[in-house]
Amino acid sequence: MTGTTSSGDGGRLALPRYVREDAGARTPVAFPDYRSTGLRAPLRTPVDLPHRLTEITGPVLGEDRVAPGDADLTLRAGGEAQGQRINVFGRVLDSDGRPVPGALVEVWQANAAGRYRHVVDNWPAPLDPHFDGLGRVVTDELGRYEFTTIKPGAYPWGNHHNAWRPAHIHFSLFGRAFTQRVVTQMYFPDDPLFGQDPIFNAIPPAARHRAVATFDLDRTQPDWALGFRWDIVLRGADQTPFETDDDGDVA
Amino acid sequence: MSEHVSPLVRDADGTNDRRPGTPRRGSGFLDGPHRLPTTPSATVGPYLAIGLTWPDGADAVAPGTTGEIWLRGTVRDGNGDVVPDGMVESWQADPAGRFAHPDDPRGSSSTAGFRGFGRSATPGGEYAIRTLKPGAVPDGEGGWQAPHVDLSVFARGLLDRVVTRVYFADEAEANAADPVLSGLTEQQRATLVARPTDDGYRLDIHLQGADETVFFAV
Numbered sequence: 001m002t003g004t005t006s007s008g009d010g011g012r013l014a015l016p017r018y019v020r021e022d023a024g025a026r027t028p029v030a031f032p033d034y035r036s037t038g039l040r041a042p043l044r045t046p047v048d049l050p051h052r053l054t055e056i057t058g059p060v061l062g063e064d065r066v067a068p069g070d071a072d073l074t075l076r077a078g079g080e081a082q083g084q085r086i087n088v089f090g091r092v093l094d095s096d097g098r099p100v101p102g103a104l105v106e107v108w109q110a111n112a113a114g115r116y117r118h119v120v121d122n123w124p125a126p127l128d129p130h131f132d133g134l135g136r137v138v139t140d141e142l143g144r145y146e147f148t149t150i151k152p153g154a155y156p157w158g159n160h161h162n163a164w165r166p167a168h169i170h171f172s173l174f175g176r177a178f179t180q181r182v183v184t185q186m187y188f189p190d191d192p193l194f195g196q197d198p199i200f201n202a203i204p205p206a207a208r209h210r211a212v213a214t215f216d217l218d219r220t221q222p223d224w225a226l227g228f229r230w231d232i233v234l235r236g237a238d239q240t241p242f243e244t245d246d247d248g249d250v251a
Numbered sequence: 252m253s254e255h256v257s258p259l260v261r262d263a264d265g266t267n268d269r270r271p272g273t274p275r276r277g278s279g280f281l282d283g284p285h286r287l288p289t290t291p292s293a294t295v296g297p298y299l300a301i302g303l304t305w306p307d308g309a310d311a312v313a314p315g316t317t318g319e320i321w322l323r324g325t326v327r328d329g330n331g332d333v334v335p336d337g338m339v340e341s342w343q344a345d346p347a348g349r350f351a352h353p354d355d356p357r358g359s360s361s362t363a364g365f366r367g368f369g370r371s372a373t374p375g376g377e378y379a380i381r382t383l384k385p386g387a388v389p390d391g392e393g394g395w396q397a398p399h400v401d402l403s404v405f406a407r408g409l410l411d412r413v414v415t416r417v418y419f420a421d422e423a424e425a426n427a428a429d430p431v432l433s434g435l436t437e438q439q440r441a442t443l444v445a446r447p448t449d450d451g452y453r454l455d456i457h458l459q460g461a462d463e464t465v466f467f468a469v
Contacts (some may be wrong), residue, residue, distance in 0.1 A: 013356055013391040019286065020468070027291045027410045034294075036408030039329035040458050042466050049414070049431065049467035052391050054401050057352035058342060059368030065305070070307050095286045100284075108302025116298040120336075133301050170295065170302055176354070178342050178401055181412065185293040202410050203291045210290050233287045 017051050019095055020181035024204055031202035035159055051179060056237070058178040062106040062138050070136040073109075073149035076232045081131035083112025083150030085225040088186070088213065092173065095236035099143025100180075105232075106172040107135040107147065114153030116168075123156060148225060154193055166193035166200060171230060172242035180234040187212045190226065252281050280433065292411040297336050300372060309371045310342065311341055311382035313364030318346065320451030322380045322417065326373050326404060329459030332375025334453065337406030339456075341369040341380045341417075343399070348386035373406075384452075392431050397425035404456060413466045418444045439465045 030041030049055065076083045087106075092100040110116045110133060113125040117132050133152075137145045152167045168185040175181065187200065189212055194200050203211055210233070219227030308367050312319055326334040345362040352367070353359055356359065360367065362383065369380035385398045387408070400417040418426055418440075426432050434438050442464045445452035456463050 001423060011389065015391050018469075021289050025288060025291075027293060029409055029411045029413060034408070034410065036294075037410065038408075039332075040406060040408035041332065041410070042463055043329075044463055044466070046413075046466045046468040047435065049416075049469050051469065052386050052396065053355065054342065054344065054396075054399065055469055057350040057354050059366065059465050060352055061368070082355060093287060096288050097287055106302050108298065110298075116301060118298040118301055119296055125323075133312060134300075146436055170293075172295075172303060178348055178351075181340075181403060182292050183295050183405060183412065184290055184295075195408070199293060199410070203293075207288065207291045210288060211293070213320070233289045236286065237290055239340055 006087075013053070015051060015053070015056050018056070018177060018233065018235045018237050020117075020235065025207050026205050029209075031107050031198055033160075033198035034202055035048065055178045058174055058176055058180065061174055061177075062102050065104050065106075066136045066138055070134075071147045072240050073107075073131065073135045073147065074131065076130045076132050080131040081111065083131075083153075085148065086151050087146060087148050087219060087221065087225050087227050088169065088230060089146035089219060089227065090142070090213075090229050090231040091234045092108070092139045092145060092234065093143055093177075094180070094234050099139070099141075100175055100234060101139055101141045102238065103139045103143070103176070104174055105137050105139065105145050107149075107169050109133045109149065109169040110152040110155055110167075112150050112153050114155035114165075116155075121155075125153070125155065151226075159198060162194075163196065164193050166191040166197050171232065173234065175234040177237070182232075182234060184232075186230050189213065189215055240245055277376060293378060294407060294410050295338065295405045296348065297407045299336075299338055303338060303370065304372065309369055309379055309381050311366055311369035311380055312362075314381065316364050316383065318383050319381055320384055321380055321448075322369075322400065322445065322452050322454070323448070324378055324445075324454045324456055325376045325380065326406070326456045327458065327460070328408075331460065334373055334406050334458065335376050337373040337404060337409075338379070339371050339373060339378035340403045340405070340412075341371075341382065342403075343367055343382065344385040344388050344402045346383050346386045347400075348388045387390070387425055394430065395425070395428065397422050397429035399429075399431075402456070404458070409458075413458070415456065415464050415466050415469050416443055419452060420444050420446050437463060 030037040111128045111131045115125040172183045213228040213230040216227040216229045345360040349360040351360040371378040403412040445454035
C-alpha cells in the first residue's frame with residue numbers, strides 16, 4: 001500500500017488507520033427493544049485495539065467465491081421465482097469516496113411471501129421451489145454491484161406482540177481489511193413497518209436513511225423489473241501523512 | 252489598500268482564521284477530509300446460514316497441510332447457554348507471521364494453501380477452524396505481537412459483530428511482551444488465551460457473565 005514502508009521484520013511500519021464512525025452514528029451492539037440482545041450483547045466496554053497488521057489486512061475474496069447464476073436469484077431449480085422482480089444495484093465505496101473494486105458481496109433474503117428457506121423458519125407462508133434466497137456478486141473496477149431478485153415479503157417474529165420485520169435483504173461485505181468488515185440489512189423506501197421494528201430503530205436516527213434503498217425509475221427495466229439503488233460505504237483508511245516541509249500549497 | 256470587509260461576516264478582519272464551520276469567512280476549501288458516512292451494521296439474524304455458508308468455510312488452510320490444527324471453542328450467552336445459531340470468523344498470519352494479503356508490507360504469505368480466513372457456524376454452540384498456528388507479528392513500532400488470531404462473532408441478538416483475539420497458552424514469553432495483552436488485567440488476559448488440546452487449541456467465548464470475554468473496539 002502507498003506510504004507503507006518496512007525496515008525489516010519487527011521494524012517500524014507506517015500503517016493506515018481505518019476511521020471509526022462516532023458512536024452516535026453507528027448501530028450499537030445492544031438495543032433493549034430487540035430482546036435477543038439482552039443475553040448476548042456484551043455488557044462491558046470494549047477495549048480499544050489499535051490497528052496493526054492483523055487489522056489492516058483481511059481476507060482476499062472474489063470471483064472464486066461466486067458461481068454462475070449467483071447474481072440472479074430469480075432463477076433456481078430450473079424455474080422462475082414468484083414475486084415482484086427487482087434489480088438491486090449500487091456502489092461500494094469507502095468513507096473517502098474511493099470505490100472498493102473486486103469486493104465480495106454476499107446477500108440472503110426471504111421469498112416473496114416472507115419465508116426463509118431455513119429449518120427454523122416454519123411460519124405458515126409458502127416456500128417457493130424456485131427461490132433459495134442466496135446471491136453473491138463481486139464489485140467491478142468502479143466498485144459497482146448489481147443483482148436481480150424478487151422483493152422479499154415482510155414476516156412476523158416473536159420479539160413483541162404483532163411484531164413484523166420490514167422487508168429487507170441481508171448484505172455481507174469484507175472490503176480489503178479486517179476493520180472494514182460489515183454485515184447489514186437493506187430496507188425498501190417508505191415501509192410502514194419501520195416504526196415498530198427494533199432492528200431498524202436500533203440504528204441512530206441520523207443514520208437510518210443509509211440503510212434504505214431508493215427507487216430508481218431510470219434503472220427500472222420496462223416490462224421487466226423495478227430498480228432499487230443502494231450504495232454501501234465501508235470505513236476508509238487514513239493514510240499516515242508523509243513528513244513534509246511545505247505547508248500543503250500546490251501550484 | 253485594505254481588504255474588503257463584508258458586513259455579513261462576523262469578525263471578518265485580520266483575526267479571521269478562515270476556518271469553515273466557524274462564524275467567520277471561510278477559504279472556500281475544505282480544511283479537513285470530506286468523509287462519507289458509513290453504512291450502519293445490522294444483525295445477521297437467525298437465517299445467516301442461507302447466505303454465509305461455504306463448503307470450505309472452516310478451512311483457513313487447505314486440509315492435509317503439514318502442521319494443521321483445529322481452533323475450537325463454545326460460544327455462550329449471559330445465562331451460560333450455548334449460542335447455536337451464530338458464526339465465528341477468523342483472520343490471522345501464517346507460521347512465518349505473514350498475512351495472505353497484498354497490504355502486508357513484507358509481502359504476502361508464501362505458505363501454500365493458506366487463506367488465513369476461516370468461517371464457522373456454531374452448531375451446538377461450537378465453532379471449529381482448521382488452520383496453522385500463526386507466528387509472531389511485528390507491532391509496527393519495532394516490537395512484536397505474540398501469535399494471535401482475530402475473531403469476529405456474529406449472531407442473532409448482536410446488532411454488530413463483536414471482535415476478540417485468541418492467544419496461545421504455550422507462548423507465555425511472547426504473551427508477556429505482547430502490547431495488547433500487556434494492557435489487560437490478568438483476569439482479562441485469561442479470557443483470550445487458548446489451551447492446547449489433542450488436535451489444536453480451545454478457547455470458549457463468553458458474550459456475557461462473570462468471565463465475559465474481552466472484546467475489542469477496532
